[in-house]
Amino acid sequence: MKKFLLTNILFFFVIVLIFFISIFLPVTPKASNYYLFSKIQKDSLLQHVDSPRIIFIGGSNLVYGLNSEIIKDSLGFNPINAGVTATVGLIFMMENTLPYVKTGDVVVMAPEYQQFYNKFAYGGEDLVRLLFDIDAAGFNKLGKKQWMGVIKNSPDYFISKFNPKEYFNVKLNPVYGLDIFNEYGDSNKHWGIGRRDFSPSKYFTGDFDFTLIEELKNFKEKLQQKGAILSITYPCYQSTSFEINHKQIVKIESELKKTNIKLLGSAERYKMPDSLMFDTPYHLIKEGVDIRTNLLIEDILLYLK
Numbered sequence: 553m554k555k556f557l558l559t560n561i562l563f564f565f566v567i568v569l570i571f572f573i574s575i576f577l578p579v580t581p582k583a584s585n586y587y588l589f590s591k592i593q594k595d596s597l598l599q600h601v602d603s604p605r606i607i608f609i610g611g612s613n614l615v616y617g618l619n620s621e622i623i624k625d626s627l628g629f630n631p632i633n634a635g636v637t638a639t640v641g642l643i644f645m646m647e648n649t650l651p652y653v654k655t656g657d658v659v660v661m662a663p664e665y666q667q668f669y670n671k672f673a674y675g676g677e678d679l680v681r682l683l684f685d686i687d688a689a690g691f692n693k694l695g696k697k698q699w700m701g702v703i704k705n706s707p708d709y710f711i712s713k714f715n716p717k718e719y720f721n722v723k724l725n726p727v728y729g730l731d732i733f734n735e736y737g738d739s740n741k742h743w744g745i746g747r748r749d750f751s752p753s754k755y756f757t758g759d760f761d762f763t764l765i766e767e768l769k770n771f772k773e774k775l776q777q778k779g780a781i782l783s784i785t786y787p788c789y790q791s792t793s794f795e796i797n798h799k800q801i802v803k804i805e806s807e808l809k810k811t812n813i814k815l816l817g818s819a820e821r822y823k824m825p826d827s828l829m830f831d832t833p834y835h836l837i838k839e840g841v842d843i844r845t846n847l848l849i850e851d852i853l854l855y856l857k
Contacts, residue, residue, distance in 0.1 A: 579685045580718035585729050587615070587739070588637055588678055591648075591686055594737050597632045598652035604629050605654065606852075609645050610662035611638025613787035616835035619845040620736030626849045627856075629658065633737030638834075640682055641675030641701075642667045642764065646771045647693040655779030660816065660852070661768075662785045664834060665797065668804045670758025673767075674698045677705045684709065697763075727831070743838035748831040753793035756800045765807055772813055783855055784808060785816035788844045790833035794823045816851035 598607065606629035608614050614635030623631045634649060642663050653659065667673045674697045683690045683702065694702065712718055726732075732741040772782045786805075794801065805819045828840030836844060 577713045580713065580715075582718045582722045583681060583685060583712075585722070585724050587728050587730060587732060588640075588682060589686060589730055590733055590737070591636055591682060593733060594632070594634045594636070595648075595652070597737055598634060598649065601630050601632050603654060603656050604658075605632060605656070606630070606658045606660060607632045607634055607649065607653070608660050608662060609649055610635050610642075610787065611640075611645075611664045611667075611834070612636075612832070613638075613664055613789070613834040614662055615737075615739045616742065616830060616832075617788045617841055617844050618738050618848075619841050620734075620738050622842065622845050623849060624736070627852060631736050635662075635737065637678050638664045638666065638672075639676040639678040641679055641698065642673040643695065643698060643767060644675055644679055644682075644690065644693065646767070648687075648690065650771070650774060650778075653775060653778050653780045657775075657778075657780040658852075658856075659775055659780055659782045660785055660848075661782065662787050664787050665789065665801055665804060666753075666756060668761050668764055668807075669756045669800065671697065671701070671761065672758075673761060673764045674701045675705075676701065677708055680705045680709045742830055742835075743841070745830070745837075747827070747829065747837060750829075750831050750833070752790060752796060753833045754796070756797050760800075760803055760807070762807070765811060768808075768813060769811055772811075781814075783814040783816050783852075785848060785851065786819045786822040787834055788822050788824050788836055788840065789819075790829045791823050791826055793833035794819075814855055816855060817847065821847060821851075 606623065606627065608618060608631065612635065614633055618633050620631035620633050623629065636645065679698070680702050727742045727745070732739040734740050768784070775782045801819050808815055822844065824836065824840055824844065828836055828843065830837045
């Protein structure tokens with residue numbers, strides 16, 4: 553019994569030691585070149601871009617699916633593509649954007665469909681990495697469910713600090729690095745690259761997140777208090793993946809229609825042919841980017857009339 557207790561105490565001590573050492577280790581070379589670090593650039597855009605502004609909030613369906621220059625030329629707004637990786641979670645995206653919102657801003661949200669299921673909206677491992685490596689002040693923005701997710705996903709982050717692959721022979725990904733963004737926050741480095749093979753989305757599992765619907769309503773009210781307006785559009789999504797998860801997407805659309813938030817277009821409207829997808833069910837090749845952007849412009853114009 554004594555040996556068992558000593559073994560457990562030693563194990564606990566090792567875990568705590570790894571935790572503290574990893575906190576003080578610098579960001580790994582591999583992680584520092586991941587486009588998650590674009591949050592610094594995008595926060596700067598949110599802070600400094602002049603009005604009139606249109607702000608896009610969402611995951612990589614915006615990063616790899618928007619041509620903001622066309623939006624600027626067509627709408628006369630200064631666009632800010634604040635899109636980051638979806639696994640940061642939609643809740644954090646909203647809380648992070650809110651302090652930068654100015655009177656007169658038009659905010660367009662394009663959440664990936666997974667955000668509405670299985671507590672996805674509260675963040676995964678990328679939220680942990682963002683908080684520890686980029687924005688420690690973000691801990692103050694976390695709610696209870698986000699804290700639970702951070703605790704759950706922290707061990708993988710801490711262990712990664714001791715992975716040699718994070719430090720040696722690091723190969724920079726030309727599509728997912730820090731230099732992929734233009735002045736608006738769009739990724740445009742992949743526009744000249746052809747399609748890549750990838751698997752469609754799996755069937756969404758887990759319960760629908762009704763709490764997220766309430767969070768969206770609250771976000772709208774907070775924006776209104778600041779003199780800004782909110783609308784929600786649907787992400788560009790591969791046709792094959794759309795059909796796999798058609799039932800879940802219909803549920804999302806149905807619940808969004810019950811809110812008093814203006815919806816731009818329909819889920820079906822932003823279902824994209826497989827031939828327009830780049831390397832995931834949410835990333836578009838250049839032709840697809842322009843098609844999606846022009847659809848969005850049409851819907852925004854109808855909204856602003």
